[in-house]
Amino acid sequence: MPLGLIALAMGGFGIGLTEFVIMGLLPEVSADFEVTESVAGYLISGYALSVAIGAILLTAAVTRFERKKVLLSLMVLFIIGNLMSALAPSYEVMMGGRIVAALCHGAFFGIGSVVAADMVAPNKRAGAIAMMFAGLTIANVLGVPFGTLLGQQLGWRSTFWAITVIGVIALIGIAALVPTTPASTTGGGLRGELGAFRNKQVWLSIIITILGYGGMFGAFTYIAFTLTEVTGFATSSVPWLLILFGSGLFVGNFLGAKAADRSLTKALVWILAILTVVLIVFAATAESKVMTVISLFFMGAFGFATVPGLQMRIMNYASAAPTMASGANIAAFNVGNALGAWLGGITIAAGLGFTSPIWMGAAVTVAGLLVLIVAAKIDRPAASEQSTMSTSLYPTAA
Structure with a gap:
């Protein structure tokens, strides 16, 4: 198994944790920012909407660039978004951090699927894609419960600090382990x-x-x-x-x-x-x-x-x-x-x-x-x- 798949899975784990862990922390977030539970819930729906937008528009904007560089840039965006959430002095800034982090979600999994499939033999491509998505499933099984527990014990901001660290680890892993895509496989630009x-x-x-x-x-x-x-x-x-x-x-x-x-x-x-x-x-x-x-x-x-x-x-x-x-x-x-x-x-x-x-x-x-x-x-x-x-x-x- 190419080690680059583990790096992609780590990125998927961090992204999945960002998406889902907020559900268990809404009471703490709403109390901290003094907003109602329904308004705090917009941090979930706002994220989902941004994922759909980013999956199409952001992917379209980066198709002409080498894919590994794009993945690294997306992880930087992810880190910035979660750092904004960890430091957010207001609900509005928190929402901004959620949106920034969400924009990289769809593009990361979309481009990452192509990169993962490119790392293995043709008859193992679905398995490579599954390995990347394994990070998302592990985030649901283990990350969300422990992330919620961390936020309840040390404050909800601690969870987003932890996610930021995960993003940095994934960034280093992708830089070191994911191969550069040969120019001949980068497609025909946006028109192509x-x-x-x-x-x-x-x-x-x-x-x-x-x-x-x-x-x-x-x-x-x-x-x-x-x-x-x-x-x-x-x-x-x-x-x-x-x-x-x-x-x-x-x-x-x-x-x-x-x-x-x-x-x-x-x-x-x-x-x-x-x-x-x-x-x-x-x-x-x-x-x-x-x-x-x-x-x-x-x-x-x-x-x-x-x-x-x-x-x-x-x-x-x-x-x-x-x-x-x-x-x-x-x-x-x-x-x-x-x-x-x-x-x-x-x-x-x-x-x-x-x-x-x-x-x-x-x-x-x-x-x-x-x-x-x-x-x-x-x-x-x-x-x-x-x-x-x-x-x-x-x-x-x-």
Whole structure:
């Protein structure tokens, strides 16, 4: 395994921690800045919106530059953003720090996916992408609980100081371990990168990502209410159950990558189909604590098992200019998050109960599965997958 992948995973860990740890620190942040809980919550939504914007606009702005230098610049931006948060004298400055840190999120994972895939043999690309995203899953499993504990014991600013240090370590690791991208593989500049969007399969890949990932996230957004109001778990049990969910993310990330490296389309079809079944079983048996624990783990596992394959699919069909398409797919994950949360909120507002977002998540996942099947029939992915064994960096998909 190339050591550069570990450096990229460290960067992913810091970015994932920045995104999610604020959820456990909102009470302390709102009290410190003397704002309401809902206003403090804008630090989460503001971050998510900035991720989607940065994934497209910032990636577009840096396509002509060598990728390793871009990754280093993005980590500097990440460090500055978290330093602003750690030192923030006001809520406005804190929001500014969140936005600055978020701008690098989408571009880092988008460009990092391309760099990671470039480090390994063609038949191991999904595994390389999964290794980078492993940092994000570890942030959910271990980073968020310990980051929250640190913030509660030593003040919420201490958590952002720790994240800043993680950013510095990742910066040094990337500088030392990630190879420089040869000039011949940097694509055709912004015009060449945008040209990849002429391929209808790139757009279909984005739609599949939005629906396939949005279904799981829609179910997850309101999971605390499901666990306490439907299943009957105590509120104090929720963090431990979320660690179980995060463990599922970690396992699914690697197993999904192995399956995608063997047969990309078949793997995605099976993963989305099984995820649909898991969501249906979860919704139907949510009153059972035993079934809820089992379903929660498998929802995380199959929900995140889609990520390496979805990212590799769009990179395959983006041919020799994958950077913008990769960044756009990172934005699509965040659009899926927003869509799933919005649809789940609608079902709750309609009085359908706290299992309704899970039912809705299953429906959205089915929609993603159907789009994938249609996309496979329109343009046989077997040809694209076969070409991944060729010597070219990224296969050309007709």
